[in-house]
Amino acid sequence: MSSPFERRIEACQNRLERADAALAVCFPSPNLTYLTGFAESPSERHLLLFVPQSDDPVLVAPAMYETQLAALPIDDPSPELRLWDDDDDPLEEIESVLAALLPAVDDGRGSVRSQREGSPTILVDDRMWATFTQDLRACAPGATFDLASRVLEDLRLRKDDVELEALRRAGAIADRVSREIRSRADDLVGTTEAELAGEIERLLAEYGGVEPAFETIVASGPNGARPHHHSGDREIERGDPIVLDFGAFVDADLEGGTGRYPGDQTRTIVVGEPAAKYDRYERVHEVVREAQQAAVDAVEPGVTAGEVDRAARTVIEDAGYGDAFVHRTGHGVGLEVHEPPYIVAGNERELERGMVFSVEPGVYLEGGFGVRIEDLVVVTEDGAERLNDSPRGWETGEHSHS
Structure with missing residues (x-):
C-alpha cells in the first residue's frame, strides 16, 4: 500500500496538470512536510523540493541532510536527491534541475538561464523566503510565477x-x-x-x-x-x-x-x-x-x-x-x-x-x-x-x- 506522502505527491501532480502549471517548488514549511514527511526549519541554505507534472520529484538539499532525506517514506515516486556541499554553488544544482524539468530554448550560448518554452508556470511555496524566490526567477527568467497554494490548499483542506x-x-x-x-x-x-x-x-x-x-x-x-x-x-x-x-x-x-x-x-x-x-x-x-x-x-x-x-x-x-x-x-x-x-x-x-x-x-x-x-x-x-x-x-x- 502506498504511503500518505506518495498519495499526496500524486494528487499534487494531478492538480498541477489541471492548473496548467509546470511544477511546484516547496521549501521548509508545512507544505514540504505535507508532501514528504520531512520537517525542518528554514535556514539560509537552499533546500527545495521540485514537483513536476509527471516526472519524479527532485529534492535539492545540503549534503548534511543526506541520511535524513534518504529515509523519507516515499518509494513511488521517490524524489531524486541532489546534494550540494557548503563550498558548492547551490544555484548550479537548481539550474540543472530546471534545465531537466523545463525545456530550454537555445539562446546561442547554451545557457540554462534562458527563456523557457511557452512561459511555463512555476508555483512557489507561499512561505518561501524572498531570497529563494529571487534565485528561482534568476534561473528561469522566462517563467511565470504563482503560489503553490493554487494546488496544495485544496489538498490540505x-x-x-x-x-x-x-x-x-x-x-x-x-x-x-x-x-x-x-x-x-x-x-x-x-x-x-x-x-x-x-x-x-x-x-x-x-x-x-x-x-x-x-x-x-x-x-x-x-x-x-x-x-x-x-x-x-x-x-x-x-x-x-x-x-x-x-x-x-x-x-x-x-x-x-x-x-x-x-x-x-x-x-x-x-x-x-x-x-x-x-x-x-x-x-x-x-x-x-x-x-x-x-x-x-x-x-x-x-x-x-x-x-x-x-x-x-x-x-x-x-x-x-x-x-x-x-x-x-x-x-x-x-x-x-x-x-x-x-x-x-x-x-x-x-x-x-x-x-x-x-x-x-x-x-x-x-x-x-x-x-x-x-x-x-x-x-x-x-x-x-x-x-x-x-x-x-x-x-x-x-x-x-x-
Whole structure:
C-alpha cells in the first residue's frame, strides 16, 4: 500500500496538470512536510523540493541532510536527491534541475538561464523566503510565477484518515486537561494567570501532547476582554470569569514521516458564583454558547464558511452584543494552527467533507470580562463532528458537568 506522502505527491501532480502549471517548488514549511514527511526549519541554505507534472520529484538539499532525506517514506515516486556541499554553488544544482524539468530554448550560448518554452508556470511555496524566490526567477527568467497554494490548499483542506485520527487524539488531550482544571475549583483561587498557564501546559505534556500548539491563554476578570491576552501575574479571584484557550500538538502515525497536528479548545469558567461586578456574565455566557451551537448546527457540505460565521453572529447580534464580537468565528486547523478555511463573513468557499476548523464565537466587554467557547469540528457527509466534548458550561468543581 502506498504511503500518505506518495498519495499526496500524486494528487499534487494531478492538480498541477489541471492548473496548467509546470511544477511546484516547496521549501521548509508545512507544505514540504505535507508532501514528504520531512520537517525542518528554514535556514539560509537552499533546500527545495521540485514537483513536476509527471516526472519524479527532485529534492535539492545540503549534503548534511543526506541520511535524513534518504529515509523519507516515499518509494513511488521517490524524489531524486541532489546534494550540494557548503563550498558548492547551490544555484548550479537548481539550474540543472530546471534545465531537466523545463525545456530550454537555445539562446546561442547554451545557457540554462534562458527563456523557457511557452512561459511555463512555476508555483512557489507561499512561505518561501524572498531570497529563494529571487534565485528561482534568476534561473528561469522566462517563467511565470504563482503560489503553490493554487494546488496544495485544496489538498490540505480535506484531512485524510491519518490526519483526523491525530486531530481526534489532540482533542481528547485538550478535553482531559479541561476537565482536570475544572475539577480543581477552589484550588485555582490565588493562582496567577501565568502559573495556571504553566500548569495547563504541564498537563498537556503529561497526557500525551508533544508540545503546546500555541501560547496558552489564561485571561481572568477584565483581562478576558482581550481575545489574545498574554497570561500575566494577575491572581485569580473567586467569582472571576476565566478564559482558558489551549491545545497541544500530537504526532500523526505517518509510517516514518513527520506530521504534527494541534488541539485547540477554549472554555470560560468561574470558581463559585460570578462576582456581583460581573452581573451580566451568566447571560453573556449563555448567548455565546447558543451562538456556538448555532454555528456548529449550520455546518454541512455545501454551506459556505461565511454562512457558518453568520449563524453565530446573528445570535450574538440579536442579543445586543454584536459590536463586542470582534473576530471571525473560526479558522482551519491542520499542520498549522491557523490555515484555511477561515470562517469569516464574506468567505464563499463551500465546506466539504473532511475539512477541520474551529468554531469559537466570543463576546468581549472592555473593562468587564470576556467569554469565548471553542471546539474543533470536522465536516461529515451530512453535518459536523465535534472533536471536543468537555463541558462547555461555566461551573467548576462538582457542578461542572454541563
